[in-house]
Amino acid sequence: MWSKLVVDMEKATVERLPYDKEYLELGGRALIANYMMDLVKTGKMDPKCDPMGPQNVLIFCTGVLAGTNFTTSHRLSVGCKSPLTGGIKEASSGGYIAKLMADQGLRMITVHGLPADDKLRVLHVGRDGKAELLDGEDLRLAGTYEVVDRMRERYGDAISVACIGPAGERKYKAASIQITEFGTLHPCRVAARGGVGALMGVKGLKAVVIEKPDTPYKVEYADKEKFQAAVKEINECILNEAKKDPFHVFGTVSTIESTGTNGILPVDNFSGKLFKDYEKLGVKEFLAKLSARGGCNQRPCQPGCLVRCSNVYNDENGEFLTAGFEYETIALFGPNCHISDLDKIARMDRMCDDIGVDTIEMGTACGVAMECGKLPWGDADGIIAMLEEVRAGTGFGPTLGDGCEAVGLALGAKRIPTVKHQAMSGYDPRNTKGTGITYATSPQGADHTAALTMGRAFDDAGRAAQAYASNKLQVAISFSDSMMCLFAFSNVVPKKELLGDLMSGLYGGPADFSRVTVGLGVKTLLTERAFNKMAGFTDADDKLPDFFYTERSDATGSVFDIDQKEIDVLFDF
Numbered sequence: 001m002w003s004k005l006v007v008d009m010e011k012a013t014v015e016r017l018p019y020d021k022e023y024l025e026l027g028g029r030a031l032i033a034n035y036m037m038d039l040v041k042t043g044k045m046d047p048k049c050d051p052m053g054p055q056n057v058l059i060f061c062t063g064v065l066a067g068t069n070f071t072t073s074h075r076l077s078v079g080c081k082s083p084l085t086g087g088i089k090e091a092s093s094g095g096y097i098a099k100l101m102a103d104q105g106l107r108m109i110t111v112h113g114l115p116a117d118d119k120l121r122v123l124h125v126g127r128d129g130k131a132e133l134l135d136g137e138d139l140r141l142a143g144t145y146e147v148v149d150r151m152r153e154r155y156g157d158a159i160s161v162a163c164i165g166p167a168g169e170r171k172y173k174a175a176s177i178q179i180t181e182f183g184t185l186h187p188c189r190v191a192a193r194g195g196v197g198a199l200m201g202v203k204g205l206k207a208v209v210i211e212k213p214d215t216p217y218k219v220e221y222a223d224k225e226k227f228q229a230a231v232k233e234i235n236e237c238i239l240n241e242a243k244k245d246p247f248h249v250f251g252t253v254s255t256i257e258s259t260g261t262n263g264i265l266p267v268d269n270f271s272g273k274l275f276k277d278y279e280k281l282g283v284k285e286f287l288a289k290l291s292a293r294g295g296c297n298q299r300p301c302q303p304g305c306l307v308r309c310s311n312v313y314n315d316e317n318g319e320f321l322t323a324g325f326e327y328e329t330i331a332l333f334g335p336n337c338h339i340s341d342l343d344k345i346a347r348m349d350r351m352c353d354d355i356g357v358d359t360i361e362m363g364t365a366c367g368v369a370m371e372c373g374k375l376p377w378g379d380a381d382g383i384i385a386m387l388e389e390v391r392a393g394t395g396f397g398p399t400l401g402d403g404c405e406a407v408g409l410a411l412g413a414k415r416i417p418t419v420k421h422q423a424m425s426g427y428d429p430r431n432t433k434g435t436g437i438t439y440a441t442s443p444q445g446a447d448h449t450a451a452l453t454m455g456r457a458f459d460d461a462g463r464a465a466q467a468y469a470s471n472k473l474q475v476a477i478s479f480s481d482s483m484m485c486l487f488a489f490s491n492v493v494p495k496k497e498l499l500g501d502l503m504s505g506l507y508g509g510p511a512d513f514s515r516v517t518v519g520l521g522v523k524t525l526l527t528e529r530a531f532n533k534m535a536g537f538t539d540a541d542d543k544l545p546d547f548f549y550t551e552r553s554d555a556t557g558s559v560f561d562i563d564q565k566e567i568d569v570l571f572d573f
């Protein structure tokens with residue numbers, strides 16, 4: 001039987017309990033939505049509560065297919081009421097920890113309450129399955145790379161770590177939770193968005209360390225043969241499709257080649273201009289640097305991933321610099337700040353991972369700061385210095401650590417690219433309008449991973465289809481976030497109906513795709529929307545910042561001109 005850990009930070013206790021039967025067919029984002037709503041229904045959480053207060057619960061959970069050999073079934077989802085947006089939050093991450101949770105027989109860890117003292121603690125789950133809260137004071141203000149080194153010294157290499165850096169300890173609203181990657185053990189995979197690291201910081205939990213158990217948990221199948229037949233077919237499909245997928249061949253950096261030419265790549269704080277030097281940040285340059293310096297790509301961040309979009313990026317001397325270096329980081333610290341030096345951006349990526357802060361919030365915030373004259377455009381060293389202030393908690397650091405909106409408000413900016421207080425990622429919504437609709441309506445705040453509809457950008461005749469595309473994809477991503485990595489999901493489309501067979505083979509019942517689309521997709525979105533409504537959000541929050549409606553993109557002449565009425569009925573299923 002699956003278990004869960006219930007951690008009480010006030011009493012400094014950990015209990016291992018049977019996993020709730022009613023959540024058995026839920027995982028990831030769907031589980032978080034249901035669990036949070038159940039907290040509200042049972043009176044344990046006021047949806048309007050202070051996200052940094054005692055009622056908020058930090059949730060770590062696996063996907064619904066955890067423990068199986070279905071590819072990418074070991075994503076980690078981190079959930080809570082977001083310290084950044086004030087709404088519901090699911091921040092998804094790759095890495096090794098969800099696999100070790102499953103091997104330990106754990107589907108969920110919930111962290112409750114606030115500590116009675118100001119001590120830091122580490123949640124440790126040993127190879128014998130024993131879970132305890134240990135003193136973590138010796139890790140105070142340590143960067144995440146140091147935390148991992150210290151945990152490896154203490155427990156060996158058969159571990160995974162989820163931890164916060166100084167940003168989380170300082171309770172900055174853009175603080176992330178860093179997760180160690182399979183193989184390298186670098187803390188470069190990230191539950192990045194919504195300030196989940198701030199909540200971990202306020203709870204005084206510096207790290208969660210899970211050891212590989214002596215005896216891995218054995219999953220019980222309703223019909224193992226049926227499950228394995230479906231896995232074989234879907235995994236083959238994903239592998240075949242992945243071979244044609246630029247994310248597999250090059251990683252997400254490959255996106256620069258298309259967004260750099262069509263006005264989607266954000267330039268100079270979402271000005272709508274084109275960036276002539278985008279190729280300096282593109283695949284050719286990236287791969288040349290990897291091969292000349294002994295880096296690599298096509299790495300899996302979790303065992304069994306067939307897409308393998310991860311990478312290791314070394315510096316000029318061939319020394320390790322960063323890993324899991326992604327398009328969004330390059331786009332937002334790059335063209336959005338008028339920077340074309342890949343090595344400097346890689347250094348910013350490493351700093352953000354070590355400090356434990358979301359690169360999307362930081363890159364977008366730096367673009368706003370530059371527009372307001374805080375730094376000159378293109379001043380990479382100035383950004384590096386400001387990130388040091390985030391680490392140290394000095395100067396502009398506390399403001400930057402609270403993210404893009406905090407920076408914009410502090411500097412009197414007129415153009416702040418956020419929705420529901422969360423920064424937009426590396427896609428200009430004037431030129432990918434479906435993605436703009438996603439930014440406006442996702443219960444998660446501005447978030448490309450909620451439904452990136454890129455590719456339909458300039459089809460005015462099909463503009464009405466943009467709302468449909470965003471809606472359909474938001475449903476699909478909701479169920480993908482509950483069971484697998486979305487980069488594998490984009491390769492599963494020809495066999496997607498077999499996801500119903502997986503649910504049936506694992507849990508019994510009909511092999512019905514609607515168990516996935518409705519049960520994990522539509523219901524999750526509606527539950528999240530209902531939570532946000534009770535937290536105080538209204539239709540007025542489903543809107544982009546004004547400048548996207550009025551300022552034309554130089555690249556295309558477009559503004560964001562989707563009728564608000566279409567947006568307001570997007571989730572009237």
Ligand code: SF4
Pocket residue numbers: 072094095299300301302305306307308309310485486487488
């Ligand atoms: S596709 Fe990329 S992000 Fe997804 S599990 Fe594989 S390596 Fe990790």
